[in-house]
Amino acid sequence: MHPNSRFKPYINTWPQPEEVVNQHNLDPQYWRMLKSPYWERELLKWLRSAQALAEGTWDPALPLTIPEAVGHVAVSQADVEHVSAIIASRSLGVFGRNLSLLVPLVDMANHAPACPHYLSAYDGRRYLDLIAGAPIKAGQEVCYDYGDLRDDYAVAHYGFLPDLRGQPPRLSLVDHPGFDPAARHTPNSLPDTPFAGSPAEVEREVGRLLQIHLAITSTPADLLPAETKGQWVYGMLKELESRRLRAIEAEVTRLARELDAASPGSVLDWEEGRGAKAVRTVCVGSNCWRTLPGGRWEVWVPEGGGKTEL
Numbered sequence: 366m367h368p369n370s371r372f373k374p375y376i377n378t379w380p381q382p383e384e385v386v387n388q389h390n391l392d393p394q395y396w397r398m399l400k401s402p403y404w405e406r407e408l409l410k411w412l413r414s415a416q417a418l419a420e421g422t423w424d425p426a427l428p429l430t431i432p433e434a435v436g437h438v439a440v441s442q443a444d445v446e447h448v449s450a451i452i453a454s455r456s457l458g459v460f461g462r463n464l465s466l467l468v469p470l471v472d473m474a475n476h477a478p479a480c481p482h483y484l485s486a487y488d489g490r491r492y493l494d495l496i497a498g499a500p501i502k503a504g505q506e507v508c509y510d511y512g513d514l515r516d517d518y519a520v521a522h523y524g525f526l527p528d529l530r531g532q533p534p535r536l537s538l539v540d541h542p543g544f545d546p547a548a549r550h551t552p553n554s555l556p557d558t559p560f561a562g563s564p565a566e567v568e569r570e571v572g573r574l575l576q577i578h579l580a581i582t583s584t585p586a587d588l589l590p591a592e593t594k595g596q597w598v599y600g601m602l603k604e605l606e607s608r609r610l611r612a613i614e615a616e617v618t619r620l621a622r623e624l625d626a627a628s629p630g631s632v633l634d635w636e637e638g639r640g641a642k643a644v645r646t647v648c649v650g651s652n653c654w655r656t657l658p659g660g661r662w663e664v665w666v667p668e669g670g671g672k673t674e675l
Contacts, residue, residue, distance in 0.1 A: 382447045386598050387524035389415060389449035394590045398602040400581045400609075401539045403546045404521050419445040454523050473511060474525040480508040512552030515541075516608050526601055526608075533615035534608040540577055542570060560620065564631060567624045571617055572652040578613045579664040581606060614662050621649050 367373070382390070388411045396405050417423035419442040421430030431440050454473045481498025501507060511523075517537040519527050538544055541555045548554070560570055592599055625632040633648040645656040646665060653665040 379451055382443070385447075385450045385454055385524060387450050387453055388521050389453055390443075390446035391521075391524075391598070395598060395602060397584065397588050398590070398599070398606070399517070399521070400584055400606060401517065403539050404517065407521065415446050415449060416442055418449075450524070472506070473509070473519075473523040475506050475508045476511045476514060476519070476523075476525075476527060477508040478510060478513070478527075478530060480510040482507055482509065513557075514552045515555070516605055518550070518552060520601060520605050526604055529608075534612040536612045536616060537605075537609050540574070540609060540613060542573070560616070561623075564624060564628050567620050568650040568652065571620050571649045574613045574617050575652050575654060575664050578610060578617075578654075578662070581610060582664070610662070617654065621647055624649060 370376075386392075388408060391408060393408070393412070396408050399405065399408075414423060419431060419440065421432045423430075431445065482501075483496050483498070485494035485496060495507065514523075514527050515535060515538045516526055517539055519525055535557065538550060538555065539546075542560050543555045544550075560567075562570065590599070621632050625634075631649070634645070636643050636645045638644050642658055644658070647654055647656075648667075651667070653667055655663045655665045657663055
């Protein structure tokens, strides 16, 4: 781009390739860290789309392909992935016209639930107004409310973990009882309404969550990338995993407690050992888990005498 272009100051604010990571450019070595067949399939779709876009074969209806638009300028697939990642994390659909805008002051990582600021409708003018719902100090980054983002959705689509909205973390999108892998999901797809049902339904839900927990904790280490010191993507994905496990553990505990209150005797609970070495076991039907010394959780399969892989 010409240094005197009116767009150059905005281009200068763009993050470098290693500074923005989302569905469009996440290195495949990290895909298994999501520990979700659904997200791995979605990432593969996005990768193939980037390949087709770089080659000019993505959509026959496009007015121009990338090779046609840039002529002899070399554009690699990595370039396409980088720009796509920027667009995904810095473009907004706005009311008033059916288009998306790249807004310089917006970074999806600044998402905050109930953010007081918003953008005006794009109603024929050539600009948008930022309506500040609270004072903004010089140098302060501007927040933006992009809906009810769940942790895994935010990581996959936008490349950041939202701030926790209290403890424990909420269930991730793929762990929610209403999740449908065949549906098209949005930031507001699934409600926060606590699961409730008959004793049989609660028992099935506990079993479903424990299977997910076991699948996450049983992934062979040799299928995962080695930790790289200072690699923020690795750290983000490990924190996502931790939040998923904590959310599942909290939800299973809640369901067991409510089931026991509604149907006394339906939940078995016993403790072995004493003090710091005590191991507590809880069973809802045939679905059992243990709380080990130090508070660590473990799904327990009585028939096998220990953990098994799914």
